[in-house]
Amino acid sequence: MSSNPIFDFKGLDHVALTCSDMKQTVDFYHGKLGMPVLHTIEYYDDQNNVLGQHWFFGVGDQSNPDAHIAFFWWKDGYQSISKDEVVTGKKPANRFARPVGGMLHLNLRVAPENLRSYAEKLTALGLPYRHVTRYRTDISEKQATGLVTQGMRGITTKNEYHEPDEGWLMNSVYVFDPDGIEVEFNSWSPEWRHWRNDHLPRSNRQA
Known part of the structure; x- marks a missing residue:
């Protein structure tokens, strides 16, 4: 097998996709395919109205226990407008929504101690990147994007690597x-394994 002389990827960590109804997605991947729910996240606006969800379904490979499929669901997203309206370029009410069934990014796992040098290699290769480190927080904070992720905050820099502070959950570089396909180089801290997985899946009928 050929090795990679530039980046030491530890495997495909996940692919992030969008769904039209999280309850139906959970019923299929967890209920019918038996994939364990590893983690769940909810997104809100600053009035505490739910805007979306993010669920992580484990593949179940004991040799690669963190491998998963990630799904995003957005309230008032593309599922709320007709296919004809999508074709003509109409946008849904939720500005964060992405087309249903679309891939948001693919994630390649890397060792945490390598991420700084990999960011420097991207710079040397002339590839712009975004560096995001996420932390647990007791106070939900509105991000620069306008989303509020309950229990989590993120620090973002562009084309500059920042050393994560103690207690980080995820450390990612996006290129x-x-x-235009977004590729994420990501490391998880051991603390991430304790992140909650008990949100109720949202359905368009109850959202």
């Missing part, structure tokens, strides 16, 4: 390929 785009020539076709």
Whole structure:
């Protein structure tokens, strides 16, 4: 097997996709396919109205226990408008929504001690990147995007690596390929394994 002389990837960590109804998605991947729910996250606006959810479904491979499929669901997203309206370019009410069934990014796992040098390699290669470190917090904070992730905050820099503070959960560098596909280099801290997985899946009928 050929090895990678530039980046030491530890495997495909996950692919992030969008769904039209999280309850139906959970029923399929967890209920029918038996994939364990590893983690769940909810997103809110600053009036505490739910805007979306993010669920992580484990593949179940004991040799790669963190491998998963990630799904995002957005309230008032593309599922709320017709296919004809999508074709003509109409946007849904939720500005964070992405087209249903679309891939948001793919994630390649890396060792945490390598992420700084990998960011420096991206700079040397002339590839712009975004560096995001996420932390647990008791006070939900509104991010620069306008989303509030309950229990989590993120620190973002562009084309500059910042050393994570103690207690980080995820440390990620994002870069785009020539076709605009976002590729994430990511490390998880051991604390991430204790993140909650008990949100109730949202359905468009109850959202």
